[in-house]
Amino acid sequence: MMIYWIDIIGTFTFAISGALAAWDKKMYHDLFGVFFTGFITAIGGGTLRDVTLGVHPIAWVKDAYYILAISTGVLLTIFFRKRLQQYRKSLLLFDTIGIGFYTILGVEKSLQFGVNPLAAVILGMMSAIFGGVIRDMMVNEIPLIFSRQIYATACLAGGVIFVLLRQLGVPENVNEIVGIITVISIRIISLKRGWSLPHLSRNS
Amino acid sequence: MMIYWIDIIGTFTFAISGALAAWDKKMYHDLFGVFFTGFITAIGGGTLRDVTLGVHPIAWVKDAYYILAISTGVLLTIFFRKRLQQYRKSLLLFDTIGIGFYTILGVEKSLQFGVNPLAAVILGMMSAIFGGVIRDMMVNEIPLIFSRQIYATACLAGGVIFVLLRQLGVPENVNEIVGIITVISIRIISLKRGWSLPHLSRNS
Amino acid sequence: MMIYWIDIIGTFTFAISGALAAWDKKMYHDLFGVFFTGFITAIGGGTLRDVTLGVHPIAWVKDAYYILAISTGVLLTIFFRKRLQQYRKSLLLFDTIGIGFYTILGVEKSLQFGVNPLAAVILGMMSAIFGGVIRDMMVNEIPLIFSRQIYATACLAGGVIFVLLRQLGVPENVNEIVGIITVISIRIISLKRGWSLPHLSRNS
Numbered sequence: 120m121m122i123y124w125i126d127i128i129g130t131f132t133f134a135i136s137g138a139l140a141a142w143d144k145k146m147y148h149d150l151f152g153v154f155f156t157g158f159i160t161a162i163g164g165g166t167l168r169d170v171t172l173g174v175h176p177i178a179w180v181k182d183a184y185y186i187l188a189i190s191t192g193v194l195l196t197i198f199f200r201k202r203l204q205q206y207r208k209s210l211l212l213f214d215t216i217g218i219g220f221y222t223i224l225g226v227e228k229s230l231q232f233g234v235n236p237l238a239a240v241i242l243g244m245m246s247a248i249f250g251g252v253i254r255d256m257m258v259n260e261i262p263l264i265f266s267r268q269i270y271a272t273a274c275l276a277g278g279v280i281f282v283l284l285r286q287l288g289v290p291e292n293v294n295e296i297v298g299i300i301t302v303i304s305i306r307i308i309s310l311k312r313g314w315s316l317p318h319l320s321r322n323s
Numbered sequence: 324m325m326i327y328w329i330d331i332i333g334t335f336t337f338a339i340s341g342a343l344a345a346w347d348k349k350m351y352h353d354l355f356g357v358f359f360t361g362f363i364t365a366i367g368g369g370t371l372r373d374v375t376l377g378v379h380p381i382a383w384v385k386d387a388y389y390i391l392a393i394s395t396g397v398l399l400t401i402f403f404r405k406r407l408q409q410y411r412k413s414l415l416l417f418d419t420i421g422i423g424f425y426t427i428l429g430v431e432k433s434l435q436f437g438v439n440p441l442a443a444v445i446l447g448m449m450s451a452i453f454g455g456v457i458r459d460m461m462v463n464e465i466p467l468i469f470s471r472q473i474y475a476t477a478c479l480a481g482g483v484i485f486v487l488l489r490q491l492g493v494p495e496n497v498n499e500i501v502g503i504i505t506v507i508s509i510r511i512i513s514l515k516r517g518w519s520l521p522h523l524s525r526n527s
Numbered sequence: 528m529m530i531y532w533i534d535i536i537g538t539f540t541f542a543i544s545g546a547l548a549a550w551d552k553k554m555y556h557d558l559f560g561v562f563f564t565g566f567i568t569a570i571g572g573g574t575l576r577d578v579t580l581g582v583h584p585i586a587w588v589k590d591a592y593y594i595l596a597i598s599t600g601v602l603l604t605i606f607f608r609k610r611l612q613q614y615r616k617s618l619l620l621f622d623t624i625g626i627g628f629y630t631i632l633g634v635e636k637s638l639q640f641g642v643n644p645l646a647a648v649i650l651g652m653m654s655a656i657f658g659g660v661i662r663d664m665m666v667n668e669i670p671l672i673f674s675r676q677i678y679a680t681a682c683l684a685g686g687v688i689f690v691l692l693r694q695l696g697v698p699e700n701v702n703e704i705v706g707i708i709t710v711i712s713i714r715i716i717s718l719k720r721g722w723s724l725p726h727l728s729r730n731s
Contacts (some may be wrong), residue, residue, distance in 0.1 A: 149519075151475055155468070158445075166375065171574065173583025175377025180433065180442040229588065238588040241566075264563070271559055353723075355679055359672070362649075370579065379581025384637065384646040 121292055122227060125299075126165070126178065127188050129220035134161040134192030136213040137254045142200060143210070144258045156257055157193040161185075163250030168225050168242060172232045211310065214251055214263070219303040221247040222274040223295050226281050240278035247274045247302075269309035277302030325496055326431060329503075330369070330382065331392050333424035338365040338396030340417040341458045346404060347414070348462045360461055361397040365389075367454030372429050372446060376436045415514065418455055418467070423507040425451040426478040427499050430485050444482035451478045451506075473513035481506030529700055530635060533707075534573070534586065535596050537628035542569040542600030544621040545662045550608060551618070552666045564665055565601040569593075571658030576633050576650060580640045619718065622659055622671070627711040629655040630682040631703050634689050648686035655682045655710075677717035685710030 137160025141153045162179050169177045179185035225243030234242065248264050248271055255262040264271050281298035289297075308314075341364025345357045366383050373381045383389035429447030438446065452468050452475055459466040468475050485502035493501075512518075545568025549561045570587050577585045587593035633651030642650065656672050656679055663670040672679050689706035697705075716722075 151468075155475070170374055170578055171585055171588060173377075173581075173585075176436060176438060177375055177377075180375060180438045180446060183439045183441050186441055186445070232584060234584060234588045235591045237591055237594055241594070242588060264559075271563070355672075359679070374578055377581075380640060380642060381579055381581075384579060384642045384650060387643045387645050390645055390649070 121295060122224060125220050125224045125295065127184060129217050129224060130161045130165070130179075130185055131188040131192045132213050132217040132220065133164070133250050134158065134189040135196050136160060136210055136217055136251070138193045138196035139210045139213065140254050140258045142196065143207075153197065154190075154193050156254060157196070158189055159257070160250045160254040161189045161192070163253045164221050164225070164246040164248070165250075167249045168228065168246035171242060172229060172234070174228075174232070215303055215306045215310075218247040218251070218270075218274055218306070219277065219299040221250075222277050222302050223281055223298040226278045226298070227291075227295070230282075230285070236282045240275060240282060243278040243281075244271055244274040269305060269314050273302050273305040273309070276305055325499060326428060329424050329428045329499065331388060333421050333428060334365045334369070334383075334389055335392040335396045336417050336421040336424065337368070337454050338362065338393040339400050340364060340414055340421055340455070342397045342400035343414045343417065344458050344462045344464075346400065347411075357401065358394075358397050360458060361400070362393055363461065364454040364458040365393045365396070367457045368425050368429070368450040368452070369454075371453045372432065372450035375446060376433060376438070378432075378436070419507055419510045419514075422451040422455070422474075422478055422510065423481065423503040425454075426481050426506050427485055427502040430482045430502070431499070434486075434489075440486045444479060444486060447482045447485075448475055448478040473509060473518050477506050477509040477513065480509055529703060530632060533628050533632045533703065535592060537625050537632060538569045538573070538587075538593055539596040539600045540621050540625040540628065541572070541658050542566065542597040543604050544568060544618055544625055544659070546601045546604035547618045547621065548662050548666045548668075550604065551615075561605065562598075562601050564662060565604070566597055567665065568658040568662040569597045569600070571661045572629050572633070572654040572656070573658075575657045576636065576654035579650060580637060580642070582636075582640070623711055623714045623718075626655040626659070626678075626682055626714065627685065627707040629658075630685050630710050631689055631706040634686045634706070635699075635703070638690075638693075644690045648683060648690060651686045651689075652679055652682040677713060677722050681710050681713040681717070684713055 134157040138153050138157035140160070141156035162185070165179070166177055169175075179189075222243045225246035226239050227243075229239035229242045230236070252262045252264060277298045280301050281294055284294045284297060285291075338361040342357050342361035344364070345360035366389070369383070370381055373379075383393075426447045429450035430443050431447075433443035433446045434440070456466045456468060481502045484505050485498055488498045488501060489495075542565040546561050546565035548568070549564035570593070573587070574585055577583075587597075630651045633654035634647050635651075637647035637650045638644070660670045660672060685706045688709050689702055692702045692705060693699075
């Protein structure tokens with residue numbers, strides 16, 4: 120049950136981040152562009168995850184609440200666009216919440232399908248970042264994952280902690296919350312402090 | 324049976340539109356480039372649809388007639404390239420026929436697999452536009468769906484009408500033809516009259 | 528058994544080619560960028576193939592040795608980067624070995640799943656080139672397949688020879704080796720001699 124709500128909240132949050140990104144670009148200033156970018160951002164990662172795992176039919180084609188969550192997210196973005204003046208900050212916030220929820224959801228679903236823990240962590244990370252990669256490519260931004268910020272690394276860290284706590288027998292609900300908070304807080308702290316990944320010089 | 328022919332005609336038409344787009348760009352002026360672009364345009368949307376629905380194996384790997392339809396489309400394009408001087412107009416025509424057939428096919432197949440009607444319309448639209456999105460990205464054009472023209476909106480309208488008529492018990496064959504004509508005529512009329520989607524200004 | 532090793536060697540080789548490509552671009556000079564590009568290059572083609580065929584779960588999420596092969600390839604690339612000064616030549620070499628192994632693997636797997644021989648050859652080619660297409664797009668190069676060199680054509684030739692020898696009853700192991708050598712040698716010879724595909728002029 121809780122895994123269902125994690126999915127809905129992640130989907131809703133990614134829809135907002137997609138709509139915000141489209142909003143920030145003049146070429147997407149029509150209703151379709153904003154909806155479409157929100158939609159693709161919201162379903163991208165989950166679709167990749169489910170297709171890789173062989174889950175059918177994929178959640179959003181089976182259960183109409185996903186499309187409802189996406190539509191609500193996009194409409195709220197359009198409605199409150201004046202208050203979201205600082206697009207970039209809002210975008211980063213909603214993207215961060217989205218990757219937190221989707222990482223843990225992805226790891227958990229993968230483990231349920233008998234995937235090995237190492238691949239489960241990678242698949243969790245990929246499902247979390249993929250929607251945003253498409254979003255950034257659609258609005259012609261360099262994807263956040265290649266910005267040398269702590270981004271995918273935060274997902275990996277949260278996924279590893281989730282898998283380790285699970286091995287130690289920590290209750291699933293506690294485990295989920297700890298995992299989500301780990302991803303979000305690593306991402307926020309590293310953004311505030313300007314942390315980045317070590318640079319590998321070509322001649323070192 | 325009719326659904327099979329809708330698929331073959333859509334595939335054939337998209338292959339022509341892909342080959343035409345490749346033809347219009349110097350970098351694709353070799354046989355492989357023209358064939359490959361035609362092929363990807365033709366199978367892109369259907370593959371996305373079948374993978375999302377969990378249909379296996381996908382039509383074109385099971386049934387050799389799809390590859391035959393694609394090859395015929397590409398070869399006809401190469402053969403008649405002198406008569407298709409106005410690449411852009413021909414491209415728009417074949418693309419329009421393609422999205423008409425693929426929208427209705429996608430909605431119908433999705434409903435057969437128990438998808439909810441709302442998701443079926445969206446999946447129908449996505450299967451119709453996806454091949455063209457890849458085609459336009461391959462030849463470095465801004466995808467038609469982002470051109471503020473009535474494009475994906477025409478697919479959505481046709482899909483909605485198909486679903487509504489179906490609920491009303493209209494015979495499947497009539498329903499299919501009405502749906503296809505709806506998509507194609509909305510697209511053509513809006514192109515001729517220069518209709519576009521409402522622009523959402525940032526400060527309104 | 529041999530098919531498993533063909534897959535592991537192809538995966539390992541593509542991981543090196545991906546890591547080398549990332550290395551050659553300044554924007555990827557962090558550990559995550561090099562690993563991620565190696566990973567996506569290595570799994571891209573096989574994932575596309577398995578998703579199209581409906582194989583679940585996909586090899587790399589089931590069997591941890593794939594991720595091990597990728598990690599080894601990337602780490603070896605980082606470790607020996609000084610000796611691989613001529614990035615471009617090394618990249619072409621490892622990419623060539625990769626497409627050789629993956630073409631034959633893709634054709635063989637497709638035939639096992641009852642795909643028609645024509646589609647099997649195309650799917651073998653696509654699984655061989657897809658990882659490299661994503662790799663080249665990620666590092667902002669024009670994909671090798673569009674460079675007018677003999678590239679995808681070498682894969683097609685190897686796939687056709689594999690299918691023909693199989694019809695003639697040649698033992699599977701001999702057949703696999705002949706197919707792989709065909710792809711690799713056509714690619715290397717055409718690179719050395721500067722062969723390219725015929726150019727289709729617009730006005731001819």
